Amino acid sequence: MxxxxxxxxxxxxxxxxxxxxxxxxxxxxxxxxxxxxxxxxxxxxxxxxxxxxxxxxxxxxxxxxxxxxxxxxxxxxxxxxxxxNEWLNRYQRFWTERLDQLEALLENDAWLPPSLQNQASPSSVDSRPRPRKSLPRGPIRKK
Amino acid sequence: MxxxxxxxxxxxxxxxxxxxxxxxxxxxxxxxxxxxxxxxxxxxxxxxxxxxxxxxxxxxxxxxxxxxxxxxxxxxxxxxxxxxNEWLNRYQRFWTERLDQLEALLENDAWLPPSLQNQASPSSVDSRPRPRKSLPRGPIRKK
DNA sequence: CCTATACTTAACCAGATGGTTGACTATCAG
DNA sequence: CTGATAGTCAACCATCTGGTTAAGTATAGG
CATH class of the missing domain: 1.10.10.10 (Winged helix-like DNA-binding domain superfamily/Winged helix DNA-binding domain)
Structure with missing residues (x-):
């Protein structure tokens, strides 16, 4: 558990x-x-x-x-x-969250897979592995 | 100090x-x-x-x-x-460096028995930190 | 009001942590 | 050999850490 x-x-x-x-x-x-x-x-x-x-x-x-x-x-x-560092990077999406939202807004979600597009709700933060400098291999499942 | x-x-x-x-x-x-x-x-x-x-x-x-x-x-x-994470990233070049050295060793394999040595080494040994993703990161030694 | 639920606080305990001093071993230099 | 230098070991101490149990507070609900 x-x-x-x-x-x-x-x-x-x-x-x-x-x-x-x-x-x-x-x-x-x-x-x-x-x-x-x-x-x-x-x-x-x-x-x-x-x-x-x-x-x-x-x-x-x-x-x-x-x-x-x-x-x-x-x-x-x-x-x-x-x-x-790799352990920490699993949480990277949480501190880059605002930046990602801004990017998504500016780029109009063009880089997202279609299944994830138009889900800009701030409460569902999950599954936004943006390839930055290192590997954010965070958990995808939402509770 | x-x-x-x-x-x-x-x-x-x-x-x-x-x-x-x-x-x-x-x-x-x-x-x-x-x-x-x-x-x-x-x-x-x-x-x-x-x-x-x-x-x-x-x-x-x-x-x-x-x-x-x-x-x-x-x-x-x-x-x-x-x-x-930012503190750790100041040391990133060290683990990248060492991985590069290990990789160079594996490719150079001067330390291997001659029966296992194969082709020459194409990569430079002391390279600057370059982004690599395929890491043979076995378990670091446990107590 | 009464009681169960959700959380907090307090007291206690064993073991880890971070420092000290003093004595000890090993090696280099003359 | 002698003495200085480099490092280690051991004992001690105060405080922090990570857990416990027991009791206390506050709120939700019948």
Missing amino acids: VDYQPASLDRTFAALADPTRRALLARLSDSDAVSVSDLAKPFAMSLPAIMKHLDVLKDAGLVTREKSGRIVSCRLRAEPMHEA | VDYQPASLDRTFAALADPTRRALLARLSDSDAVSVSDLAKPFAMSLPAIMKHLDVLKDAGLVTREKSGRIVSCRLRAEPMHEA
């Missing part, structure tokens, strides 16, 4: 919910690989605290760590973000 | 990190407005537990509640997801 959602999404979103961790990811997106202490430098907290954040990011699959000598290089791994 | 990240992203990602809450949002994306007890019905947990989840979603701005008589209608509000 409740649609099953993989635990990896849990860990991904939870990892992204902390500003320190998002800043770490931002830093890793600038450089190819960064050592742990270099990563920690800009922050006001202790090194073990950063380590814990890196552990969370690693458990979420968002960073990899590779030891070479005594320095440990951290690298961004963005695939889990892709999964999160 | 650290680039400032708004607290609303914290709340949005944190709200999305729970499977129950994602299921609630999925339910709300099917119907225009759903009462609290209808929302709670499919779940094995108590009503106050669902209430707490709805509070979290409300604090994140992901649902609105409107009382009418003794029933409270909940509605999806997707704007915070838009913000989260």
Whole structure:
């Protein structure tokens, strides 16, 4: 009954919910690989605290760590973000709703399949997968 | 020091990190407005537990509640997801890049046993992010 | 009025989270 | 070998999270 959602999404979103961790990811997106202490430098907290954040990011699959000598290089791994992005894109039609309505008005629904034309009621928002930048593969059925 | 990240992203990602809450949002994306007890019905947990989840979603701005008589209608509000989506999209080139690299590997197959190597690689290895749709996205590693 | 329904609030609890300090291991440089 | 550097581990602590039960409020309906 409740649609099953993989635990990896849990860990991904939870990892992204902390500003320190998002800043770490931002830093890793600038450089190819960064050592742990270099990563920690800009922050006001202790090194073990950063380590814990890196552990969370690693458990979420968002960073990899590779030891070479005594320095440990951290690298961004963005695939889990892709999964999160696809989950979010199922809701894209809700925030692009107004834009879609405007487009539909301007373009006179020419791009819609005939079965969906002339259904401009604002309450029935469903089944308007407008191909934008990414894939909005939302549920089609209406309750 | 650290680039400032708004607290609303914290709340949005944190709200999305729970499977129950994602299921609630999925339910709300099917119907225009759903009462609290209808929302709670499919779940094995108590009503106050669902209430707490709805509070979290409300604090994140992901649902609105409107009382009418003794029933409270909940509605999806997707704007915070838009913000989260835009944050994620700043990293899109990374998963696209890596997929391109993987694809280049598969086409180049220098790592394959010679019996499985076939024709040469036509695509450039380090390409800019280009829109691709056929992704062999197998399960990301689970715990 | 009386009672069932719909929701809310409060108190409590176990476990996760986010930080600390201090001690410890491993490696590089002299 | 010695000492500094890079990172990890362990114990501790406060707060947050996600659930419970029990009691309370408000409205709809007979």
